[in-house]
Amino acid sequence: MGSGSSKMSKDEFNKLKDETHFEKREIHQWYKGFMKDCPTGSMSKEDFQNIYRQFFPFGDSSAFSEFVFNVFDKDNNGLIDFKEFIKALSITSRGTLEDKLIWSFELYDIDGNGRISYQEMLSIVTAIYKMVGTMVKLPEDESTPEKRVDKVFSRMNKTKDDELTLEEFRIGSKADPTIVSALNLYDGLV
Incomplete structure (x- = not known):
């Protein structure tokens, strides 16, 4: 390809x-x-x-x-x-929310093993924070990549095993309005 x-x-x-x-x-x-x-x-x-x-x-x-x-x-x-x-x-x-969630899961699942580890999410979130620099003012409970990942994992990781399955990621993402909003950010732009 x-x-x-x-x-x-x-x-x-x-x-x-x-x-x-x-x-x-x-x-x-x-x-x-x-x-x-x-x-x-x-x-x-x-x-x-x-x-x-x-x-x-x-x-x-x-x-x-x-x-x-x-x-x-x-x-x-x-x-x-x-x-x-x-x-x-x-x-x-232009994809559906479901398409975007699967695509996002693939982004966070760096090693492709079908699960997002705490470290994988931390790597992506750290990269996002470096990319946006000081352009975005973040709330105190998300002021560092570690705080953001801790917050996400505390909400999504129901099994408390420091890994997110696709199902945990999908359910948790759909329940978080900021994630849904971010996934739909580019709708209609292309």
Whole structure:
């Protein structure tokens, strides 16, 4: 998937239409832009990090963008091709809450073992805090990554085993209005 070719067939466009929340003309527009920015047909981790730097100029987005890159790069070849890009964009911008929760779970489940450990969540939350820098004023009980993760785990980890299952993550996320709001942040923007 990540090897990327310079041309996509009509069948490939039709398949992407069926697999995403985009219309065929939108996929064509995204494809043209992607190929303009990535003429090789794929985006490297460095390219991806440069894009994040533009959106978060006042913080350090390198760690977080690497985590996101790894979720986009479904075939784990170190590159994001157009198909990987458009499918992830579809989920994050137009997917259902359920789609977004599964995608987010994959982001936090760094080692891919089907569970989010306390340390994995701490790694992601620390990266988010570094990325937003001082742009966001946080309540005292979330003023550090550790406090935020402690708060999340105290609400979500019903088995108290310092790991979250997908089900615990889904139920806990749906019960937290700030998480639901964050997951729906990009709705309608794309």
